[in-house]
Every structure is written in structure tokens, then in C-alpha cells.
Amino acid sequence: MDVLLVEDSPGDVRLTREAFRDVNEAVRVHVAPDGIAAMAFLKREGPHADAPRPNLILLDLNLPKMNGHDVLARVKGDEQLKSIPTVIMTTSDWETDILTSHRLLVNCYLQKPRQFDAFKALVQHINAFWLTNGQSSQMLNH
Numbered sequence: 703m704d705v706l707l708v709e710d711s712p713g714d715v716r717l718t719r720e721a722f723r724d725v726n727e728a729v730r731v732h733v734a735p736d737g738i739a740a741m742a743f744l745k746r747e748g749p750h751a752d753a754p755r756p757n758l759i760l761l762d763l764n765l766p767k768m769n770g771h772d773v774l775a776r777v778k779g780d781e782q783l784k785s786i787p788t789v790i791m792t793t794s795d796w797e798t799d800i801l802t803s804h805r806l807l808v809n810c811y812l813q814k815p816r817q818f819d820a821f822k823a824l825v826q827h828i829n830a831f832w833l834t835n836g837q838s839s840q841m842l843n844h
Contacts, residue, residue, distance in 0.1 A: 703729045703833050706756040708740040708773060710765055717818060718760070721825035729833060732756065737768025741776060744783055758832045759788040763799055771802055778807040787832055791824075 709715050715733050722729045734740035743750045759777065763770035770790060777783045789810040790803050803811050815821050
């Protein structure tokens with residue numbers, strides 16, 4: 703299982719990797735530190751020519767170079783990419799961010815918890831719903 707984590711915070715990258723390592727060792731977390739790098743990974747451009755197609759995209763909203771909403775719009779507007787489940791995982795609880803994300807067809811919007819135990823529990827839920835129970839493969843077939 704491959705997850706593309708689009709996240710610019712080294713601390714959140716480390717927490718996410720640790721949580722997935724504890725929850726499901728079969729998950730490989732690939733990191734894009736900004737929106738442009740995420741699109742290059744997804745389009746298999748440049749150094750990402752051999753990048754796997756992720757089973758899930760975990761996307762922060764507050765990113766340098768291209769924000770999360772722009773990445774989401776490009777993913778959901780691309781015939782080759784739109785079937786990849788995309789989960790916004792951000793600290794933002796602004797109603798405009800939530801509504802914009804849903805308008806852009808996000809699969810799920812989650813607020814990042816501050817404590818590691820709560821963060822790990824969130825990753826467990828993400829793993830169980832999107833990766834372990836076949837939701838990802840079901841979504842890809844639609």
C-alpha cells in the first residue's frame with residue numbers, strides 16, 4: 703500500500719510515518735513537501751518517473767508553492783487521478799476550508815489532533831477505512 707503524504711511540516715511527516723509504522727507496516731509513506739512536488743509525483747514527472755500510484759493521498763491545506771485546495775482541484779479534475787481517494791488532514795477548522803474542500807470533491811476532511819495518541823488513533827481509522835478494508839480498491843473501480 704502506498705500513501706502520498708503532502709505535508710510541509712517535518713514534525714507532522716515524522717508523526718505520520720511513526721503512526722503508520724505502528725498501525726500497518728505494509729504502508730509505504732511517500733512525502734511531497736509542497737503542492738508542486740505532489741503533482742510531479744502523481745504525474746510521474748522528473749525524478750518521480752517511477753513513482754507508484756498511491757492508494758491514498760493525505761493532503762494538508764497550508765502548503766508552499768501550491769496550496770492544498772489547488773492540488774485537490776487538479777487531482778479531482780484529472781481523469782487519471784480523480785479516483786484516488788484524497789483525504790484533507792489539516793489543522794484548519796475554518797468553515798470556508800471545509801466547504802471549499804467538499805465542493806472540490808474531497809473524499810474526507812479531518813482535523814489533525816495535537817497529541818500523538820490521538821494522532822495515532824486518527825491514522826488507525828484512516829488505515830482501517832481507506833487501506834485495510836478494501837475501500838481504496840473499491841473507490842478505484844468506480
